[in-house]
Amino acid sequence: MRVVLLGPPGAGKGSLAGVLKEKYHLAHISTGDMLREEIKKGTPLGAEIKALITKGALVSDELVTKLVEQRFLHDPDLKKGYMLDGFPRTAKQARDLDAILAKAQMPLDFALNMDADPDLILKRLTGRRVCRKCGALFHMTNKPPLKNGVCDLCGGELYQRTDDNEETIKARMQVYHESTQPIIDHYAKQHKLKKLDGNLETADLAQALAAMLK
Numbered sequence: 337m338r339v340v341l342l343g344p345p346g347a348g349k350g351s352l353a354g355v356l357k358e359k360y361h362l363a364h365i366s367t368g369d370m371l372r373e374e375i376k377k378g379t380p381l382g383a384e385i386k387a388l389i390t391k392g393a394l395v396s397d398e399l400v401t402k403l404v405e406q407r408f409l410h411d412p413d414l415k416k417g418y419m420l421d422g423f424p425r426t427a428k429q430a431r432d433l434d435a436i437l438a439k440a441q442m443p444l445d446f447a448l449n450m451d452a453d454p455d456l457i458l459k460r461l462t463g464r465r466v467c468r469k470c471g472a473l474f475h476m477t478n479k480p481p482l483k484n485g486v487c488d489l490c491g492g493e494l495y496q497r498t499d500d501n502e503e504t505i506k507a508r509m510q511v512y513h514e515s516t517q518p519i520i521d522h523y524a525k526q527h528k529l530k531k532l533d534g535n536l537e538t539a540d541l542a543q544a545l546a547a548m549l550k
Contacts, residue, residue, distance in 0.1 A: 337356075337360055337362060337417045337419075337445055337549075338417060338418055338437075338442060338443065338444050338445045339356065339362065339418070339419045339420070339444070339445060339446060339447070339448055340419070340420045340423075340424070340433075340444060340446075340447040340448070340523070341353065341419055341420065341421045341447075341448055341450070342447055342448065342449040342450065342516060342519065342520065343449060343450030343451060343452075343534055344451065344452075344457065344508075344509050344512040344513065344516075345457070345461060345505070345508055345509070345512070346452065346456075346457035346458075346460040346461040346505070347450040347451055347452045347457060347534035348450055348452060348534040348536070348538075348541060349421060349450055350473075351537075351538045351541055352448070352450060352532065352541060352545070353419060353421055354538070355538070355541060355542045355545060356419050356545075357419075359542065359546075360417065361416070361417065362417040362418055362419045363411075363413055363414055363416070363417065363418045363419070364418075364419055364421060365404070365407060365414075365418055365419065365420045365421065365423070366421045366422055367400055367403070367404065367421075367422040367423045368422060370403050370404070370407065371385055371389075371395060371400075371403065374403060375389075381399075381402070381403065381406075384399070385399065397425070397426060397428070397429060400423065400429075401423075401429055401432050401433075401436075404420075404423055404433070404436060405436045405439075408436050408437065408439075408440040408442060409436075409439070409440055414440075414442060415442060418442070420433075424519055425515065425516075425519075426515065426518070426519070427518035427519055427521075427522055429519075430518075430519050430522045430523070431522070444528060445528070446523075446528045446529065446530045447519075447520075447523035447528055447529050447530070448530050448531075448532055449520055449529060449530070449531050449532070450531075450532050450533075450534040451531075451533075451534050452533075452534030452535045453535055454506075454509065456534075456535055457505070457509065457534075458502055458505055458506075459477070460475070460478070461500050461505050462496075462500055462501065462502060462505070463475045463476040463477050463478070464496070464497070464500050465481070465494040465495065465496055466494065466495060466496075466497060467487035467489070467490065467492040467493070467494055468492050468493045468494075468495055469487065469490050469491075469492025469493070470487060470489055470490045470492055472487055472488070472489050472490070472492075474487075474488075474494060481494060530548060532544060532545065532548065
């Protein structure tokens with residue numbers, strides 16, 4: 337199975353990625369993870385990325401696309417199945433991805449678009465807490481830590497991200513929908529767009545996914 341995951345922050349892509357990885361053994365390609373890994377490996381591309389991040393500049397679309405292309409051309413394990421998370425972010429990247437996948441002979445099966453009610457997204461994101469030490473995620477309602485403010489896994493301090501406030505989340509959702517609609521249209525024209533209800537909790541999501549794939 338070869339999938340692109342689409343959906344605004346808080347729509348449940350993380351839960352869906354967990355289901356796809358556990359049940360269908362798909363490689364999870366996250367552009368954020370790839371950027372960090374490239375820096376860690378100390379490659380020339382990693383040095384370029386590190387320099388941009390150190391200056392506070394955004395990593396260009398071209399650089400991210402180049403990183404994705406390298407992964408698809410040099411990782412044979414992806415032939416067993418993959419899910420792309422965080423890429424493509426623009427219609428141009430979607431077109432570039434089509435070309436990359438054709439070159440690698442790993443065409444996409446479908447793009448899976450998740451959406452959820454804005455109120456539920458707000459509730460999910462404003463309740464999110466992150467461990468400063470290991471990066472583990474918790475939620476004050478859905479997945480509270482055993483001890484308030486302390487990570488269950490490593491004992492690190494839990495904090496709320498500065499952008500996990502209502503005003504910023506609403507702005508991010510607006511930007512997301514404006515930038516992503518052309519990508520949704522791109523895959524709809526190819527008859528590769530499928531939809532999944534992001535309001536569902538993880539257990540129900542797994543069932544809905546299995547039903548959809550039948």
